[in-house]
Amino acid sequence: MVTIEFLGPINKKPLTLDIKNLxxxxxxxxxxxxxVKWLENCAVAVNDTMVSSKDVELNSGDKVSLLPPVCGG
Structure with missing residues (x-):
């Protein structure tokens, strides 16, 4: 199972899914x-490493983090 965490203003509880890739x-x-509104703009990390391909293979125990763009000052 893969844990999906949603960071920042996405405000969604983590999911645990049986998936093989992004x-x-x-x-x-x-x-x-x-x-839907977040998917186009989020950065993605697998096990705390930024990735850019949806073909990244996922294994049981992996953590996927969805990181929305952030403004700050």
Missing amino acids: SELSMLLKDDQDM
């Missing part, structure tokens, strides 16, 4: 209307 996660989250 493409599967993307497909699942596109069905959630609250997530």
Whole structure:
């Protein structure tokens, strides 16, 4: 199982899913209307390492973090 954490203003509780890659996660989250607006702009980290491809293979015990853009001063 893979843990999905939503950081910052996404304000969603973590999920535990049986998925094999980030493409599967993307497909699942596109069905959630609250997530659609975040998906295009979020950075993604797997086990605290930034990734840019949806083809990243996921293994049981991995953690995926969705990081929305942040403004600050």
